[in-house]
Amino acid sequence: SMHCSCHPPRANFRVPLLTTRKPSLSFRVSGPRYAPRCEYSSEVAAESDDGTHVGETQELESLSESIKNAKNASDKPKNFFPKKGQDLEMVCESLAYKGLGLCKVVDTGFVVFCERALPGERLIARILKKKKGFAEAYKLKTLSVHDNAVEAPCEYFGECGGCKTQNLTYEAQLREKEQQVHDLIARLGKFGNSPLSGEPGSYMMPIVPCATPYAYRNKMEFSYGTKKWKSKGLFVSPKLEDVNESGPKLEFALGLHAPGRFDKIMPIHNCLLQHDVSNQVLKLVQDHGERHLEELPPYDVRTHEGFLKHLTIRSGRDCETGQLQLMVNFVTKGDKKDLLQPLVDQITTSFPQVVSIVNNVNSAVGPSSIVDKEHVLYGKAYITERLRGLVFEISANSFFQTNTSQAEVLYQKVEEQCALKGDGSEVLLDLFCGTGTIGLSMAKRVKHVYGYELVQEAVVDARRNAARNGIQNATFIQGDLNKLTDEFGKDFPRPDVVITDPNRPGMHIKLIKYLLQLRARRIVYISCNPATCARDLDLLCHTGDEGVESPTRYRLVHVQPVDMFPQTPHIECITTLELCE
Numbered sequence: 001s002m003h004c005s006c007h008p009p010r011a012n013f014r015v016p017l018l019t020t021r022k023p024s025l026s027f028r029v030s031g032p033r034y035a036p037r038c039e040y041s042s043e044v045a046a047e048s049d050d051g052t053h054v055g056e057t058q059e060l061e062s063l064s065e066s067i068k069n070a071k072n073a074s075d076k077p078k079n080f081f082p083k084k085g086q087d088l089e090m091v092c093e094s095l096a097y098k099g100l101g102l103c104k105v106v107d108t109g110f111v112v113f114c115e116r117a118l119p120g121e122r123l124i125a126r127i128l129k130k131k132k133g134f135a136e137a138y139k140l141k142t143l144s145v146h147d148n149a150v151e152a153p154c155e156y157f158g159e160c161g162g163c164k165t166q167n168l169t170y171e172a173q174l175r176e177k178e179q180q181v182h183d184l185i186a187r188l189g190k191f192g193n194s195p196l197s198g199e200p201g202s203y204m205m206p207i208v209p210c211a212t213p214y215a216y217r218n219k220m221e222f223s224y225g226t227k228k229w230k231s232k233g234l235f236v237s238p239k240l241e242d243v244n245e246s247g248p249k250l251e252f253a254l255g256l257h258a259p260g261r262f263d264k265i266m267p268i269h270n271c272l273l274q275h276d277v278s279n280q281v282l283k284l285v286q287d288h289g290e291r292h293l294e295e296l297p298p299y300d301v302r303t304h305e306g307f308l309k310h311l312t313i314r315s316g317r318d319c320e321t322g323q324l325q326l327m328v329n330f331v332t333k334g335d336k337k338d339l340l341q342p343l344v345d346q347i348t349t350s351f352p353q354v355v356s357i358v359n360n361v362n363s364a365v366g367p368s369s370i371v372d373k374e375h376v377l378y379g380k381a382y383i384t385e386r387l388r389g390l391v392f393e394i395s396a397n398s399f400f401q402t403n404t405s406q407a408e409v410l411y412q413k414v415e416e417q418c419a420l421k422g423d424g425s426e427v428l429l430d431l432f433c434g435t436g437t438i439g440l441s442m443a444k445r446v447k448h449v450y451g452y453e454l455v456q457e458a459v460v461d462a463r464r465n466a467a468r469n470g471i472q473n474a475t476f477i478q479g480d481l482n483k484l485t486d487e488f489g490k491d492f493p494r495p496d497v498v499i500t501d502p503n504r505p506g507m508h509i510k511l512i513k514y515l516l517q518l519r520a521r522r523i524v525y526i527s528c529n530p531a532t533c534a535r536d537l538d539l540l541c542h543t544g545d546e547g548v549e550s551p552t553r554y555r556l557v558h559v560q561p562v563d564m565f566p567q568t569p570h571i572e573c574i575t576t577l578e579l580c581e
């Protein structure tokens with residue numbers, strides 16, 4: 001799935017107010033049982049149980065921040081209110097939160113957020129929604145291109161919701177992300193402006209680019225369906241798309257969901273974000289499916305008939321030879337694994353790289369991701385991958401960072417920021433630890449690692465990962481960090497360093513208060529949502545906010561954006577706090 005995964009269980013999903021579309025990728029929301037990371041998270045917001053400490057307020061705030069921030073603040077919009085459905089000429093000034101283009105309507109300066117508009121571009125857009133002081137629109141036509149235009153290399157660009165900024169040079173994508181992190185930390189976090197590059201007195205470090213801006217994903221999830229999406233040209237609006245309804249005839253489709261459509265599939269043959277061999281496997285499965293529609297019918301989300309629901313292709317490396325390894329997972333409605341055997345044989349004869357084929361049976365109606373049963377159809381139940389010198393077994397439903405080479409960079413930066421003594425005397429607390437990868441990669445330099453995580457399966461995987469790598473000084477605890485009780489903290493001694501890596505809503509206020517009285521020497525905060533991160537840093541560093549009465553404060557010393565998801569608006573950053581003595 002291209003969805004972000006760092007979110008609490010499904011029941012908590014909802015679509016945030018500000019998206020103009022429902023999850024625009026097919027990358028299904030359901031996904032694995034627990035969280036892959038945040039890559040495509042912007043489409044889904046998670047809510048804490050008490051509903052108080054959610055990311056949405058920050059999303060709204062950060063949008064209005066971007067408005068205040070817009071250049072030419074002098075052209076105040078006066079008595080101009082666009083109407084829904086109106087087509088207007090505008091100029092895009094910058095990329096705002098979630099990669100929406102921040103545009104100003106020509107002659108009036110009225111602020112409009114427009115999907116796919118790029119800085120410097122003059123365009124015509126149609127108003128979709130009006131909000132207080134701004135509107136949301138979608139692009140109809142480019143009048144003159146942006147400053148850093150490139151030809152988007154993907155044939156599905158503009159319709160597929162996955163890569164939104166392919167037509168911007170990679171350097172410009174990086175600049176926009178770095179700027180967004182800076183603006184949010186400076187304004188929402190109240191840390192003031194800082195020079196963008198790592199100059200003296202600056203907390204901002206230059207963003208770390210991804211060495212491979214394409215083919216970096218080690219996992220893609222495709223969906224089967226009975227209706228093919230038919231292209232209508234660029235810049236599709238979900239609201240205006242009934243032109244192309246295909247007839248009642250059932251078709252075979254395997255690809256990604258069309259933007260805003262749960263029932264229509266874009267038959268993508270080649271996704272530039274995944275490995276070339278993965279694309280060849282996808283093509284084989286598609287060709288086979290077209291020819292065997294009767295024996296292997298795709299699942300129909302309307303009638304709930306059919307068999308094949310999803311296809312996931314994951315890649316890893318042999319831990320000895322370093323050679324590519326692929327896992328193919330067919331998610332089916334019924335438990336009829338024999339039906340898949342001819343297809344399995346065809347895959348394994350054509351692709352020696354495929355070392356694992358599994359069938360996850362998921363009989364639930366609707367998008368539930370609960371797996372009733374897993375059959376191994378070929379080879380092993382897992383593939384392997386190396387990260388920071390450790391070996392990880394990745395099974396069909398285990399979480400693993402989706403950009404392996406950049407995860408290597410991210411974790412290395414995190415380790416640097418922890419500034420461990422390395423003499424085995426310190427205690428490390430790894431909050432929101434997932435399958436434990438970050439803490440485990442530092443285990444040999446500390447006395448003990450304590451990992452804390454909500455999802456039980458992830459905790460089990462973390463313990464297995466520790467065992468596989470012969471690590472004995474790591475303890476993983478299951479628990480909900482949004483519901484701290486007085487018992488919290490009794491399982492581990494006072495840590496020297498805290499790593500926290502929450503999902504998009506950021507940390508609960510109770511956890512922040514707890515950290516303030518815990519007084520660890522350092523807190524390294526990894527975030528996939530700089531807006532909620534900025535809010536939390538403000539609470540940890542500045543007195544007098546939101547009833548957080550504590551004499552302990554931290555000092556922000558370092559902000560390091562790392563680009564984990566090129567071609568998309570998703571931003572990852574590492575921030576470092578030092579305890580003020």
Ligand SMILES: C[S@@+](CC[C@H](N)C(=O)[O-])C[C@H]1O[C@@H](n2cnc3c(N)ncnc32)[C@H](O)[C@@H]1O
Binds near residue numbers: 433454481
């Ligand atoms: C961004 S991921 C971090 C994963 C891990 N640090 C890594 O790098 O692989 C966030 C993790 O927080 C977990 N999580 C979400 N809500 C939680 C909660 N309320 N309490 C504890 N863990 C939670 C998710 O299951 C997910 O594994």
